[in-house]
Amino acid sequence: MMDAHMALDVLNEMLNESGFDFDNPNPKLAWDVFKEFSNIKVDVSDDALLFQCGEYDHTGETLFHFELVRQFSFEVDEEYDHMEQLRLTIYYKPNEELKGLDKTVWTYDYNSKDEFFNELEKIDSIRIPLEKYVPFAAETDQEEI
Incomplete structure (x- = not known):
């Protein structure tokens, strides 16, 4: 079981091992890595x-954000x-x-993570950015909210 305070390091390591480039991101690769990362307890x-x-x-500039978030409660x-x-x-x-x-979807609305990801992959808010457009940057962070 992973300590939550190590989660960011684990995700970054998984992204790096997959060949993900934060300056020239492949959104499909990021999606796949995040799905795999979400299965770590x-x-x-x-x-x-x-x-x-x-x-x-x-950031002072209007940008389209495509965000995959993992929320931990302590x-x-x-x-x-x-x-x-x-x-x-x-x-x-x-x-x-x-x-x-614009879209916001939580796992709370589904019976499982698999159902969450399967349903998300059917919606335009996922498919269009992943399949049709080229992003210019990516970043990871973890903070208290």
């Missing part, structure tokens, strides 16, 4: 997955303590087609 009270995409201006003495989110974000230059793809 983590020592937390709750482990959820989130997919979100849309245009955001977090307890101390069986009481909620805090949450952390680990994000793999892939950046695209915005355009009219991507602008209409």
Whole structure:
């Protein structure tokens, strides 16, 4: 079982071993690695997955963000303590087609991670960025929310 504080290092190692290039990202490869990463058990009270995409201006420039998120909830003495989110974000230059793809989907809405990923792969918010557009950068981070 993985310690949650090592999760970012584990994801980055898996991405690097797969040949993923953060400066020239292959979104299909990132998707596959993240799916594999999501199956590693983590020592937390709750482990959820989130997919979100849309245009955001977090950096001073409006970009289309394609984000794969793993959210960890922590307890101390069986009481909620805090949450952390680990994000793999892939950046695209915005355009009219991507602008209409805003989406937020949680694993809480599905019976299993497999069902979550299978259903996501059917929606335009996943398929169009993965299949039709070339991203220009990617990054990972993990922080308390």
